[in-house]
Amino acid sequence: MSSFAWPDTAPPGPLGPKHILAPNPGPMSLDGTNTWFLPTDGGMIVVDPGPDDPGHLSAIIELAGTVEEIWVTHRHIDHIEATRPLAARAGNPPIRAFDPDLCVGEPLRGDDQIELGNGAAVRVLHIPGHTDDSIGFVHTAPEEPGRLLTGDMVLGRGTTVIVPPDGSLTSYFASLDLMEQACHDHGVTELLPGHAPVLTTPIEVLQYYRSHRRERLAQVRAAVSAGHRTPDAVVEHVYDDAPANVKFAARLSAIAQLHHLREAEGLDVELTAEQLAHPYPGS
Numbered sequence: 187m188s189s190f191a192w193p194d195t196a197p198p199g200p201l202g203p204k205h206i207l208a209p210n211p212g213p214m215s216l217d218g219t220n221t222w223f224l225p226t227d228g229g230m231i232v233v234d235p236g237p238d239d240p241g242h243l244s245a246i247i248e249l250a251g252t253v254e255e256i257w258v259t260h261r262h263i264d265h266i267e268a269t270r271p272l273a274a275r276a277g278n279p280p281i282r283a284f285d286p287d288l289c290v291g292e293p294l295r296g297d298d299q300i301e302l303g304n305g306a307a308v309r310v311l312h313i314p315g316h317t318d319d320s321i322g323f324v325h326t327a328p329e330e331p332g333r334l335l336t337g338d339m340v341l342g343r344g345t346t347v348i349v350p351p352d353g354s355l356t357s358y359f360a361s362l363d364l365m366e367q368a369c370h371d372h373g374v375t376e377l378l379p380g381h382a383p384v385l386t387t388p389i390e391v392l393q394y395y396r397s398h399r400r401e402r403l404a405q406v407r408a409a410v411s412a413g414h415r416t417p418d419a420v421v422e423h424v425y426d427d428a429p430a431n432v433k434f435a436a437r438l439s440a441i442a443q444l445h446h447l448r449e450a451e452g453l454d455v456e457l458t459a460e461q462l463a464h465p466y467p468g469s
């Protein structure tokens with residue numbers, strides 16, 4: 187499968203998680219960061235407050251009423267920049283993430299089960315791949331569809347960028363399996379991504395993500411066998427269809443693919459320490 191029809195649906199209705207789009211559109215953040223709100227019996231958990239933009243923070247506080255906790259899906263700046271400014275304006279609620287360095291309070295861990303009140307609950311999934319600290323949240327509530335907040339592991343349009351060493355294609359494949367299993371276990375019918383619209387066909391999307399990566403990986407494996415063992419050679423031979431403005435992303439993908447082929451399959455590839463220390467190009 188080489189193409190996929192990305193649906194364009196509205197955010198969930200008034201009962202479920204609410205949503206505000208942050209004003210930080212860009213090549214990596216697409217329409218901007220999705221800030222999600224999980225209702226509790228006393229207020230809201232704010233997920234991914236996004237950029238430190240005063241207007242965005244005011245909108246968050248207005249919608250939330252009481253900010254009970256601030257959660258982040260992963261360490262990239264377009265998700266975490268506003269955590270501390272928001273906490274300062276909202277009565278210093280706990281800030282929770284997988285990475286203890288980001289937290290003020292208890293970190294979140296894979297398989298944590300958190301009751302939100304009124305029968306609603308969240309199960310935390312540790313889903314490394316985009317970053318090693320990426321987590322997702324399965325939200326369930328009475329009379330509502332199961333929903334999975336995916337952070338940047340699944341985007342509402344396109345596919346996620348993986349930049350080693352924080353990102354790992356090997357972890358990514360395992361996390362796709364974990365998300366698919368969680369969708370089955372909890373009746374998830376909506377994926378709520380870190381960027382771009384809600385997706386209403388979770389299993390199809392996750393299977394597309396897997397097949398898309400496996401297809402590319404097969405092409406890269408073939409290129410390596412033919413002697414194209416560097417990121418630049420792979421971009422030239424495998425990603426020659428990438429538009430010029432995303433060539434840099436193609437090069438990062440090539441590095442991730444070569445890294446995976448070396449780590450998981452023992453292939454002889456040429457990667458420099460510098461290429462493997464590339465900083466994430468996020469906004």
Ligand SMILES: [Zn+2]
Pocket residue numbers: 214215219262264265338380381
């Ligand atoms: Zn992001």
